[in-house]
Amino acid sequence: MTKAKALVITGNGTNCETEAAHACKLGGFDEARIAHIAELLTGEVSLDDYHFLNLTGGFLDGDDLGSAKAQANRLRYATVEGKEERLVDQITRFIADGKLILGVCNGFQLLVKMGMLPALGGNYLNQTATLTYNECGRFQDRWCYLKVDPASPSLYTRGIEGGVYLPVRHGEGKFLVDDAKTLEAIEAKHLTCLKYSGKDYAAPTMEFPENPNGSLNAIAGICDETGRVMGLMPHPEAFVHRTQHPRWTREELPEEGAGLIFFKNAAKYVKENF
Amino acid sequence: MPHRIEITLKDEVRDPRGERIKREIAHFLHLEVAEVRTIDVYTVDAALSAEELTQVAAGPFSDPVIQNYSIDKPAAAGFDYLVEVGFRAGVTDNVGRTAGEAIGYLLGRPLAVGEGVYTSVQYLISGKLSQADAEKIATGLLCNTLIQRYQIFDAATFKAQGGVAPFVPKVQVEAKVEVNTVNLEVSDEELMRISRDGVLALTLDEMKIIQAHYRDPQVVEKRKSLGLGAAPTDVELEALAQTWSEHCKHKIFSADVTYDDGTGKTEKINSLFKSYIQKTTADVRAAQGDKDYCLSVFKDNAGVIKFNDDWSLVFKVETHNSPSALDPYGGALTGIVGVNRDPFGTGKGAKLIFNTDVFCFADPFYEKELPKRLLHPRRIYEGVVEGVEHGGNKSGIPTVNGSLVFDERFAGKPLVFCGTAGLMPATIKGEASHKKKIIPGDLIVMTGGRIGKDGIHGATFSSEELNENSPVSAVQIGDPITQKRMFDFLIRARDKALYRFITDNGAGGLSSSIGEMSEECGGCQLDLSKAPLKYPGLAPWEILISEAQERMSLAVPPEQIDEFMEMAKRYGVEATVLGTFTDSGIFHMLYGDKTVAYLPLSFMHAGLPPMQIPARWEKPVHEEPKLAPAADYTTDVKALLSSLNICSKESVVRRYDHEVQGGSVVKPFTGVDNDGPSDAAVVRPILDSFEGVVVGHGICPRYSDIDAYDMAANAIDEGLRNYVAVGGSLDLVAGLDNFCWSDPVLSERTPDGPYKMAQLVRANKALYDYCTVFSMPLISGKDSMKNDFYDGTTKISIPPTLLFSVIGKMEDARLAVTMDVKRAGDQVYLLGATANELGASEYLAQKGFVGNNVPKVDAQAALATYRAYGAALKAGLVASCHDLSDGGLAVAAAESAFAGGFGMELDLAQVAYQGEAADRSDIVLLFSESASRLLVTVCAEKAAEFEKAMAGTTFAKIGAVTAEPTLKVKGLTGNVVVNAANAELKAAWQEPLKDL
Structure with a gap:
């Protein structure tokens, strides 16, 4: 059987690479490589050798031009040494090969700003949505209840009943789209797979702090039409063991954290399809 | 010709930054404005074609979904006044730097030397304002004129002038590189x-x-x-x-002190540091024998202790007070990214695993007149909180523990304590990683940022009081991303053993780092002209002492230099060989081939005889209040919960990422609604292990008003009991002392120097007395001794403050205990004795008194409590535990109850009381801040076992957890003296700072 191989990109301000790689391993990947962006640009590491790409949390370039903007620009224009291609070419080939990308927090911001989400019609280089400053004007670290859309094509959220409880940690998580048509399309196609909700996961909410950033339609995460590319503001890699839960000292919780399912689903998909 | 690219939000998009400014204008300046909108301006000083400018504006500089761009055409419209704020020349502009890099990627060519991008922000204000109001908004809120410049336009002028003319704040220094001599043969x-x-x-x-x-x-x-x-x-x-x-x-800590203890007995102390701090650690280590876990103490940038056989734990806490007083944002940001370099520059380098922050401010709602040049406490609060937020969050280091302390005297200087812990492999390629050496012939290499005029005289300036002429150049603005990139590279270079020695460039710049490194091998020869500069024209002395940020100094063996430099290049990090380490005994600086400094190391480092400082203790006597007993104290409890020192700091804490790196076990907030205040933090730094690092701290400056000895004793005890409360082990625990004092050296300006020095002596004596009993070695620390403001007429001195940080281990983090009560029916125990010790308490402060009965710490009794409690916790007998500090039992009980969502019924008659029977009163039992006490709840079935575990210590069962969410406390007469619903108590506690 093929070895399931995950890649976590770091460098220029990515911060969550260690726990993302840890989650990939726990989720069932045979290998979880942390590669510095320099190793991709020099060609030492190639995306082609991996199945699952993790663009994880951090402050790429300090979010100086807006979250993940500078990295989106870098990935779009920087070329890989010794090859006649840009990094972005490797990424689009990765998607075309049927492989998986998960963008968390800063990684979600990066995917959206490169145009890789929601990528309606399979156009992965046209930005139609964004993530901008939280309505409260402040960075927020707090746990949120996230209602899952069971009809979503996202392969990551398969098997989640009702919803999932995860931490958000961001200053720019308010999801917006370019026009009503985009919103209509992503809702109709069930691409808005995660929405901020109350404790019972019953309905999306626009109330602070349950909805920590004022996202349009309470959107916390979206996927592309294939369900293989997904981005979300909350951090699934930050809840893979019960001791990470804010109330683990007072609630009966399973040993495994609820965020691990994202990585288990990814590993399962890779093992079944490659 | 420079170009202006202006980025506006589309009309339908909300502008949270503008909305915040609008709120702050109302709050600070009491001016009502209708609306504030903001525009980001990039002034591009580079040779770009029109087409390239459009690409840049449409690409990296703007977000097409929510923003529009405008090139060389003013975008602003529909305002009454416009204020544009940008940096002064030479001030670090992080966004500008990133913007410049983005242009490089986009065009496939980096900006040329001398080209650059400079950022500024336009505030478009609508409302009925006068020019004077606009001026007030600009200087009172939007612009810190020390580091920024501003322009104000009314709508008509803006239109007439066709917008704002491009302005390039480039440093224009005459390239006059010369070395002068200074004639000292003078009067x-x-x-x-x-x-x-x-x-x-x-x-x-x-x-x-x-x-x-x-x-x-x-x-x-x-x-x-x-x-x-x-x-x-x-x-x-x-x-x-x-x-x-x-x-x-640290001349004051190494001085010869003549200490008069107030009874006429005098004592000669040669160096407080050696006599108390170093001696504490030496004596503790000797007593621990082969259980000694200290690996490197006092000699490196941070202390190192053993974590387990494979990993070592590193910790350092620093202060950045003076810069934060001048530029709260930049000063605090630099403080946190600066302390990050300490553990990183310890041994061969450590991965950074968490930050801690403690801030001391004056009341942010302060309404009295302040001396000129002092910023309003609220601006300091906002700036410091934001600076540390950006520094910590962007660096990817969780902020796990901290506090905010308020006292009016911190208006003179805020205290900004920033701590960072790290983890390093015990060995790297077979060598202990907490050790390092330099061999003559090794190359002097500097990595990271470039050198500018920023931070010149930082070290000497912070060694003086703050005054009206404090230098602009003493302020720097940190850049977490440049540093993060450097760390990403260096940690990989460390693992390849590409360097032999590393240290940080902080205060004193190269002069300090290379000076100290030279002591390792016996000399150096360095060419200052090789140092990479931000702009030309720096004099050699400026290059030597500049405190420009994000730089590390290394010793690289010549045989590794090629690989080191090649790797640096690949990771986008600037590295420069500046010279060679020698064994000449000389600190030898060249500029090109000309010698510009030739100083024997023996003179530099040992040429200074110790200062002679008198110290005379005189116990202050304060009015002892007569407190009339009342029938009900509910109002007092609520008032205490609403005091700045006790109230919830959640609005600040949530702005700090406390979970990044994935090891969070006990978070800052806990309980049924995730909003109860944790006593200490537990972190798992190694994700596939359950070994935890525990960190807590103690700080109680107000006790210095009675006796700094007890202030220190209580800070140590508070730090340790917070640590113990969550489950920290007494078998692997260490302390860090951070002293912040007002100038204690007798002089014309400081006639009360001997008293302040005596306070310092007494605090040091407490350190030794308590840490030796607790078997807690001191592994690192810092002192900041000039925390005064003086403008010639007004002098404000901070209260002497010791921050005592405690770090250690718990073998199994899954046994950690939090402070929220867990279920109805649990028994409530109060561990430790309560005495009539209301002196300098929060309760007396509220009543307008200081009093005299400051809490005394009984180290042996405390240790017995902590040991027995630790064993009970390990046996799984403890449901919740909360430390008693500000506000005493009443506050701790309220917090535990509302955090857990259950009520509590307590009986004061059951509390273990110590002292004169006549002094035993409801007030004392409720509000006394006696040390070494913990409020514990235990499941009813485990109560007997718990009592057995605590046998031999002072403790009492004082009540039970109730289903009804109400705090009910029975007084000594049997009547209920506190009765309030959790919701009311929590609301009182959450109210004061919730909107900040």
């Missing part, structure tokens, strides 16, 4: 003028020691042979001033 008055005018902060005695050195015939002879004159060069004088600054040399 004493003239010597002092040289020191003062040059911000050297050297005393007359010190100037005369330097004068004597240059008179030494052997020195004269040697200098002659090198072509140097008899007078010192400015490079030499600056290097000496930096090396001998209080900030770097």
Whole structure:
């Protein structure tokens, strides 16, 4: 059987690479490589050798031009040494090969700003949505209840009943789209797979702090039409063991954290399809 | 020709930044405005074609979904006043730097030398305002004129002038690279003028020691042979001033002190540091014998202790007070990214695993007149909180523990304590990683940022009081991303053993780092002209002492240099070889081939005799209040919960990422609604292990008003009991002491110096007395001794403050205990004795008194409690535990109850009381801040076992957890004296700072 191989990109301000790689391993990947962006640009590491790409949390370039903007620009224009291609070419080939990308927090911001989400019609280089400053004007670290859309094509959220409880940690998580048509399309196609909700996961909410950033339609995460590319503001890699839960000292919780399912689903998909 | 690219939000998009400014205008300046919108401006000073400018504006500079761009055409419209704020020349502009890099990627060519991008922000204000109001908004809120510049336009002028003209804040220095000599053969008055005018902060005695050195015939002879004159060069004088600054040399802690204890008995103390701090650790380690877990103490940038056989734990806490007073945002940001370099520069380098922050401010709602130049406490609060937020979050280091302390005297200088812990492999390629050495012949390499005029005289300036003329250049703005990139590279270079020695460039810049490194091997030879500069025109002395941020100094063996440099290049990190380490005994600076400084290391590092400082203790006597008993204290409890020192700090804490790196076990907030205040933090730094690092702290400056000995004793005890409360082990625990004092050296300006020095002596005595009993070695620390404001008429001195941080281990983090009560029916225990110790308590402060009965710490009793409690916790007998500190039992009980969502019924008659029976009262039992007490709840079935575990210590069962969410406390007469619903108590506790 093929070895399931995950890649976590770091460098220029990515911060969550260690726990993302840890989650990939726990989720069932045979290998979880942390590669510095320099190793991709020099060609030492190639995306082609991996199945699952993790663009994880951090402050790429300090979010100086807006979250993940500078990295989106870098990935779009920087070329890989010794090859006649840009990094972005490797990424689009990765998607075309049927492989998986998960963008968390800063990684979600990066995917959206490169145009890789929601990528309606399979156009992965046209930005139609964004993530901008939280309505409260402040960075927020707090746990949120996230209602899952069971009809979503996202392969990551398969098997989640009702919803999932995860931490958000961001200053720019308010999801917006370019026009009503985009919103209509992503809702109709069930691409808005995660929405901020109350404790019972019953309905999306626009109330602070349950909805920590004022996202349009309470959107916390979206996927592309294939369900293989997904981005979300909350951090699934930050809840893979019960001791990470804010109330683990007072609630009966399973040993495994609820965020691990994202990585288990990814590993399962890779093992079944490659 | 520079171009302006202006980025506006589309009309339908909300502008949270503008909305915040609008709120702050109303709050601070009491002006109502209708609306504030903001525009980001990039001034591009580079040769770009029109097409390229459009690509840049449409690409990296703007977000097409929510923003529009405008090139060389003013975008602003629909306002009454416009204020544009940008940086002054030479101030770090992080966004500008990233923007410049983005252009490089986009065009496939980096910006040329001298080209750059500069950012500014336009605030478009609508409302009925006068020009004077606009001026007030600009200078009182939007612009810190120390580091920023501003322009104001009314709508008509803006239109008439066709917008804002491009302005490039490029440093224009005449490239006049010269070295001057300073004639010291002058009068004493003239010597002092040289020191003062040059911000050297050297005393007359010190100037005369330097004068004597240059008179030494052997020195004269040697200098002659090198072509140097008899007078010192400015490079030499600056290097000496930096090396001998209080900030770097800790002259007060190494002084000879004559201490009069107030009874006429005097004692001679040669160095407080050696006599108490170092001695504490030495004695603890000796007593621990083969259980000693200290690996590296006091000699490196941070302390190192053993974590397990494979990993070592590193911790350091620093202060950044003076810069934060001048530029709260930049100062605090630099504080946090600066302390990050300490553990990173310890041993061969550590991965950073968490930050801690403690801030001391004056009341943010302060309404009285302040001396000129002092920023309003609210601005300091906002700026510091935001600076540390950006520094910590962007660096990817969780902020896991901290506190906010308020006292009016911190208006004179805020205290900004920033701590960072790290983890390093016990060995790297077979060598202990907490050790490092330099071999003569190793190359001097500097990595990271470039050198500018920023932070010149930081070390000497912070060794003086703050005054109206404090230098602009002393302020730096940190850049977490440049540092993060450097760390990403260096940690990989460390694992390949590409360098032998690493240390950080902080206060004193290269002068300090290379000076200290030279002591390792016996000398250095460095060419200042090789140092990479932000802009041309820096004099050699400026290059030497600049505190430009994000730089590390390394010793790289010549055989590794090629691989090191090649790797740096690949990771986008600038690295420069500046010279060679030698064994010449000389700190030898060149500029090109010309010698500009030639200082014997023996003179630099040992040439200064200890200061002689008198200390005389006189116990202050305060009015002892007579407190009439009341029938009900519910109102008092609520008022305490709403006091700034006790109330919830959640609005601040949530702005700090406390979970990144994935190891969070006990978070800052806990309980049924995730909003109860945790006592300490537990972190798992190794994700596939359950071994935890525990960190807590204690700080109680107000107790200094009675006796700094007890202030220190209580801070130590508070730090340790917070640590113990969550499950920290007493078998692997260490302390860090951070002293912040007002100037204790007797002088014309400080006539009460001997008293302040006596306070310092007493605090040090407490350190020794308590840490030795607790078997808690001190592994690192720092002192900041000039925390005064003086403008010639008003002097504000901070209360003497010791921050005592405690770090250690728990073998199994899954046994950690939090402070929220867990279920109805659990038994409530109060561990430790309560005494009539309301002196300097939060309760008396609320009533307008200080009092005299400051809490006394009984170290042996405390240790017995902590040991027994630790065993009970390990046996799984504890449901919740909360430490008693500000506000005493009443506050701790309220917090535990509302955090857990259950009520509590307590009976004060059951509390273990110690002291005169006549003093036993409801007030004392509710609000006394007696030390070493913990409020514990235990499941009813485990109560007997718990009591057995605590046998032999002072404790009492004082009540039970109830299903009804109400706090009910029965007084000594049997009547209920506190009765309030959790919701009311929580609301009182959450209200004061919730909107900040």
